[in-house]
Structures are given as structure tokens and as C-alpha cells.
Amino acid sequence: xxxxxxxxxxxxxxxxxxxxxxxxxxxxxxxxxxxxxxxxxxxxxxxxxxxxxxxxxxxxxxxxxxxxxxxxxxxxxxxxxxxxxxxxxxxxxxxxxxxxxxxxxxxxxxxxxxxxxxxxxxxx
Numbered sequence: 001x002x003x004x005x006x007x008x009x010x011x012x013x014x015x016x017x018x019x020x021x022x023x024x025x026x027x028x029x030x031x032x033x034x035x036x037x038x039x040x041x042x043x044x045x046x047x048x049x050x051x052x053x054x055x056x057x058x059x060x061x062x063x064x065x066x067x068x069x070x071x072x073x074x075x076x077x078x079x080x081x082x083x084x085x086x087x088x089x090x091x092x093x094x095x096x097x098x099x100x101x102x103x104x105x106x107x108x109x110x111x112x113x114x115x116x117x118x119x120x121x122x123x124x
Contacts, residue, residue, distance in 0.1 A: 002026050002113045004096045009118030012086055016122070020081040022096030022115055030054070030074040033099050036081045037108055038092035038120075045095070047106040049081060059104050064090075086122045093117040 003025040012018055020036070035050035049060045049070040058070050069082040079096060097111035105111070 002029070002032060002098050004098060004113055004115035006094065006096050006115045006118040009094060009120045011121045011123065014086060014088055014122055014124050016086050017082070017084045018086065018120060020083070020094055020096075020118060020120070022079045022081075024077045024079070024098065026077070029077040031100065032113075033101060033104055034070075034072060034079040035097045035099070035105070035111060036070060036079075037095045037097060038090075039095070039117075040089075040092040043092075045108055047108070048094070050104040050106065051079065052104055053102065057104060059106070061106070083120070086120075088122045088124045091120060091122050093119050 005023045008020040036048040037045050038048050039045040047061050051058045051070045055072045067085045072079040095117045096115040098113040099111045
């Protein structure tokens with residue numbers, strides 16, 4: 001089992017940057033593909049970015065492509081989401097998720113473990 005704890009959220013002005021971190025427990029972190037999702041008030045949870053077990057493959061939602069970067073440190077059991085050129089529409093609770101699947105998925109139902117979320121608020 002994996003426990004995930006996100007951090008790094010906060011309030012930032014439009015155009016600014018933030019880096020989210022997700023620390024995972026356990027010694028099998030490299031066995032999981034990882035992803036970030038987000039959920040804005042009144043909206044469904046949506047895929048943001050995903051990274052393969054080794055970190056060699058990444059995938060992004062069109063809405064964040066070119067602005068966000070997902071990365072991972074398997075030795076440190078941590079996955080990151082670097083967010084740049086933030087927009088008010090990026091405001092949401094951001095969740096880290098892990099899947100045992102060997103393929104990257106954009107579907108929330110494919111992920112086995114979830115963190116508690118961290119709030120990101122972008123002011124205009």
C-alpha cells in the first residue's frame with residue numbers, strides 16, 4: 001500500500017509559478033506510475049499530468065501543456081509538478097495519484113491510491 005502526501009500549494013498571482021510535491025511512503029515507489037489531477041469547485045476531477053514508473057515518459061492535458069512539468073525522484077519517493085505561467089482557471093485542489101499499471105492513464109478510475117489534495121489559488 002502507498003500513502004501519498006501533497007504539499008506546495010498556495011496563493012499566487014496570475015503569471016506566477018508554484019511547485020507541488022507529493023511524498024510517497026513505502027519502498028516500492030518506482031513500481032507505480034504517478035499522476036496529478038485537479039478539481040475546481042463545482043467541477044469534476046480532471047487529469048493534469050502523468051509520468052511513467054521510470055520517469056522516461058510523461059503526458060499532459062492540453063490545457064497545461066507547455067506550462068506544467070511533471071517529474072519524479074524515485075530515490076526520494078517524490079513526484080513533483082512544476083507549474084508556470086499560472087492562470088486563474090488553474091485554481092483547484094490538486095491531487096497526487098498512484099497506479100500499479102505499467103501504462104500511463106488519464107482516467108481517475110485507473111489509479112489505486114490518492115493523496116488528500118493541496119489547494120492552488122491563482123488570483124487575477
